[in-house]
Amino acid sequence: MVYTIVAHLYAKEGKDVEEQIRGKLVEASAVYLKDAGTISWFVMQDAKDPRAWSIIERYEKESSLEIHIANPYFKTWFEFMKPLLAKEIDIRRSNELE
Template structure:
């Protein structure tokens, strides 16, 4: 089974480049976390303030490695227009 988390977030208009750069950095770091299959980041082609992150882990408990690696949230959260929208999925 693969455990997937999909996160939608929207940067403040004047913070788009800062968020984008931090997302690039975070993807390079988080891809290397133990039991992480991949960590994708995408930017909305119609609205540059919107981003989508797809996190794929070997199993649900694998996300603990990611959560214990706080590269992203402390920097990005203050630069967001609203709260992150997070959905968890299990593939079968």
């Protein structure tokens, strides 16, 4: 069963903030796709609101998330992103239906 996380981010105002987030999310996707147990890790920007972003993370199983969190990049990514966000990250966890 595939374990999926959908994280919604909402940026502070400013084109520079948007560009910083875009760059960091593209970088993060390249890093996290290499983690064992990761099926996909991709990001999207809302079509109407450029301050709204979504991250879709798909893992082979829920325990694969431990590898993701143990990646040294995880903590630096979060610390970089935190001051750029207007609100807390909204994280939804699901098991995909078979």
